[in-house]
Amino acid sequence: MDCCRVFGSGDGFCLCEKIRHSRLDAFRIVHPVDCSLDEILYNTGVTPLNQVQINHRQLSWLTASLLLTSSLITLPSSLANAAGADVVFSQIGPVLYALIICLFFYALNQHYPEKNLFEINFLVAGKWGGAIINVVILFFMWTRIQMELNAITGFINTTMLTRTPPEILTLMFVIILMYFGRSSVESIARMNDFFFPILFIGIFPTFLFVLNEFHLERMEPFFVDGLAPIWKGNWVALAGYGEMFVLGAFLHALPKSKLFLVSIRHGVLLSALGFTVLLLLGIGVLGPVISGRVMYPSYILVEQIHITDFLDRLEIFFFSIWFPAIAIKSVIIFLAILIAIASFTNNRDYRVYSIPLGWFILATSTLSFQGALSVQDYSAYALPVIIPATQLPLMLLIYVLVRWKKRKSDASEDEKPKIPGKIVKWGTYVYTLLFIAVLSIAVGVWFGYEYSLLGQIMAIVFGLCMLVATFFSRLEVVKLKEFNVAQMREKN
Amino acid sequence: MYKRVSLIFFLLCSPMLLTGCWDRVEVNDLAVVVASSFDKEGDEYRVGVQIPLVRPLGGKGQGPVFYIDSEKGKTVREAVDRLQHRMSRQMIFSHRRILVVSEEVAREGIRPGLDEVARLPDNRLTANMIISKGKAIDLLGSSPQFESLSAESMREIVKLPFVLPVNLKDIAQALNKEGADPIVPYMEVTEPQPKGEENKKEVQLVGYAQFKRDKLVGVFKDKAADGSHWLRSHFVTYMTTLEVQEGNTKRPITIRVMDGQSKITPRIENGILSYHVKVEAIGAVQESMLTEDLRFQRNQDVINRAFEKDIKESIEAFVKQAKEKQTDPAYLGVLLSRAYPKEWKENYSKHWRDTLGEIPFHIEVKASVERLGQITENITKETNRD
Secondary structure: OOHHHHOOOOOOEOOOHHHHHHHHHHHHHHOOOOOOHHHHHHHHOOOEHHHOOOOHHHHHHHHHHHHHOOHHHHHHHHHHHHHHHHHHHOOHHHHHHHHHHHHHHHHHHHHOOOOOHHHHHHHHHHHHHHHHHHHHHHHHHHHHHHHHHHHHHHHHHHHOOOOOOHHHHHHHHHHHHHHHHOOOHHHHHHHHHHHHHHHHHHHHHHHHHOHHHOOHHHOOOOOOOOHHHHHHHHHHHHHHHHHHHHHHHHHHHOOOOHHHHHHHHHHHHHHHHHHHHHHHHHHHHOHHHHHHHOOOHHHHHHHOOOEOOOEOOHHHHHHHHHHHHHHHHHHHHHHHHHHHHHHHOOOOOOHHHHHHHHHHHHHHHHHHOOHHHHHHHHHHHHHHHHHHHHHHHHHHHHHHHHHHHHHHHOOOOOOOOOOOHHHHHHHHHHHHHHHHHHHHHHHHHHHOOOOHHHHHHHHHHHHHHHHHHHHHHHHHHHHHHHHHHHHHHHHO | OHHHHHHHHHHHHHHHHHOOOOOOOOHHHEEEOOEEEEEEEOOEEEEEEEEEOHHHHOOOOOOOOEEEEEEEEOOHHHHHHHHHOOOOOEEEOOOOOEEEEEHHHHHHOOOHHHHHHHHOOOOOOOOEEEEEOOOHHHHHHOOOOOOOOHHHHHHHHHOOOOOOOOEHHHHHHHHOOOOOOOEEEEEEEEOOOOOOOOOOOEEEEEEEEEEEOOEEEEEEEHHHHHHHOOOOOOOOOEEEEEEEEEOOEEEEEEEEEEEEEEEEEEEEEOOEEEEEEEEEEEEEEEEEOOOOOOOOHHHHHHHHHHHHHHHHHHHHHHHHHHHHOOOOOOOHHHHHHHHOHHHHHHHHHHHHHHHHOOOOEEEEEEEEEEEOOOOOOOOOOOOOOO
16 A cells, blocks of 8 residues: 555645554554545545545534624624615515525536536646736625624623633634644534534524513514615625625535535525524614614623523623634635635645645734724625625636636536435425515515505515525425435445 | 753643633622612712622621612712722622612613613623612612512512513513613612511512603503503413402402513504504402302302403503603504504604504403412301291
């Protein structure tokens, strides 16, 4: 067995030298005969970075974490400011936008299954063209991570640790980033497997705990201010969904079939559902005005929980559990930046850049935003314009280049198994429900001003559509996974 | 070797991080504010704080169990800052559950004083506000018998099952909304009868302070205060005493309203706005001075009618007082905006207070006294064996 074939080719592998060699030696002692590369990798537990894989569920939850977690802290206030009581309808537009990004990544994934977005850019746009595109994306991601750092630091500094210097809080956070920067996306996916359910499921007990403060009858009626607030709310919410682009960095590690599209779509809907529930809670408990005027409505919302005199101040407990989930988003963006930087050197072993990048981000964090308020303003007023203005042309450009390159190389695509209609139908239902949700908003806006009951009915229809669409998308993921497993077994 | 050295270096350095907790405060250095008061002196606020003294409370010492101090300032926080200059312990407001605002401050407007409550993270929107008759600091200085601290006494009173639950968030919501005004518990200092220990003074709930926007304009007391229970989002139980005609005399019977439901529906018919209030109530007899046996349907019917009349009168009293002062403590505007958004926006929202006084109310009450208690008539009543 040629050791260089496995480890020495300069591709970069995720385990350190010592573990690598000790495990390999131990394996050789037990199995002195030659065996295949896959067997060696499997038996030694060595997973090279270019073979990192995350499964469909991890992808769904990772997508939802990326979109939902820290946005829960930074976005609700701006959203309530923009949309008032109609804030609950603010997720549908961004969901549709995120689905466009899903389709774009799916197309890339089909054409270049083993490559990530940055590598594809170099392949299709050449050395300089690819570099320019990647630098643009890199700049976007750097801005996003700066926003995250400043937002989270600002949040902690305003609510919990008011005297701790923000620089120290940022340093602590950067140390976490540097730690995860030494691992692969698999590690964060596994961590997310634990913390995302805590965050997501935690939203529903919150609903129960603040039910005594929830006054539906005090809420302002839906749809009475016309389309403008809903439109503005959807624009502002777009800031949270532009992050989807970051997933492009992990394309090589994601499922290679239709499962990719279906999983990521489920993640987007999961995030939209969680966000909508929390926004509804916010305006039901605090009202749209207070939600818009406090910096962190989610925190104030949890602060309202008071179950007898003993179960008070639960926000500290809730946020200490939620905090790791909130940090996941930053870690994902950090890893994406590392992968982007590594793509310039044609080497997937990005770990070497983790510490320098961490220090760079720490140093530039003080120069980027003047505290949490400027982050919120940037997120509410600048990002909703920047995201579609940069991402849509970029996606179009990359897609055209990919199609052109593929046509030029005239590569024949592999025959793929046809997915049965009984699975595809769930996807069709999801799209139909999203269409009905959009339609319910249109009907609500059209008639809600004159007939308030119709507006309320449309709001319920919208909520049900979002809920059922999320459920159906989950069913689709499960059915497709079962189908894929069956196909694999048949092949074997 | 390199890794071991790194590990040892890291372990040696890590304790240094423990010294850097900027938000660390020793419990011994804290003064926990449990209640504060806002009074007005000239153009400035006089802010008072009530702080429990740990040693007497723990039973290890003699003397007063709390400490009250106050200071003036242009803003609430300026006054608090001045207070802090003469306190060896750092005041924290995380456990403040009661804010007492004097009638005088409330008449000028409570909005400015509420800013710091939401701005600083150690304050909580779930705290209760109380409007005091007279000076607010007098309520803090009262010395109730049952509780060590007057703040605790006030908090327990506003949490009693017959008191409308109103916290700072509710007040803020009513103030920032068109078509709604807050009502806030109104308390005074009183002396127990007969006077017991010297200087012992109790706090007492008188009614609910009536606000027009953020300014106090009146107090809902007695019947009107009872009526307020029917026009809020959730019904809260209360007790009422009816006068029932028996022969030539009127005899009292006390009833607790155990359960109730009210539905307020705005209606616009032929361009005229009216509110329909539909009330259903269930009562329980607490004490009866009637001579008749309450097991008989005819006697129950008499009580039921009196009970319905009492509820209707209480709602009318509440509505009348609200109309007179052009206030909307029942969220009538919000209800209208929900039912008729177009009409509210185009015709009513701009002149809502002027319109309030002219709106007719149709009150329909269905009440029955379903619980008679353990007896149907007084057990000492002489039996007529003839």
